[in-house]
């Protein structure tokens with residue numbers, strides 16, 4: 001089965017792990033798991049591509065700053081206090097199960113560290129890197145430049161569309177890195193692995 005070794009590693013690191021063939025199956029699972037709760041969503045192309053917000057809204061109160069009908073600043077604040085928080089991983093090191101996330105605003109990594117009853121970290125197969133070094137390189141040279149481009153930032157990575165320049169730009173989007181060596185101690189955390197390419 002796909003991800004079987006990684007599942008074992010992540011379970012040793014303290015996580016509950018679930019595996020799905022498609023983003024659609026994973027989204028339906030998550031909708032059933034969190035039904036009736038308040039849910040915050042981190043900015044995530046993976047969750048967007050899975051259609052998670054639309055699905056959860058049927059039976060939950062959902063706060064997401066990417067919801068164009070809501071005030072983004074207020075949504076960010078409200079998402080910090082929900083029962084459940086969903087985010088995606090920027091990369092997972094396959095050999096150690098270390099989970100890496102890089103952030104500019106800080107809402108996503110803050111919520112992955114404290115404050116919710118349960119956190120779900122979602123990752124498509126493209127987020128799995130062989131080890132920590134390749135996972136970190138993925139964050140710096142793939143994830144951040146693509147996000148900088150998506151956000152229209154005037155950073156060298158966005159302008160040149162190739163790699164990280166460790167810039168001093170005021171528009172720099174990578175400002176903090178969180179590495180989970182093990183599951184954080186204060187919260188129930190489940191990793192949802194999906195055998196599809198999702199997000200970037």
Ligand code: SF4
Nearest residue numbers: 144157164165166167
């Ligand atoms: S540090 Fe600057 S150049 Fe490097 S990925 Fe972040 S925004 Fe782009």
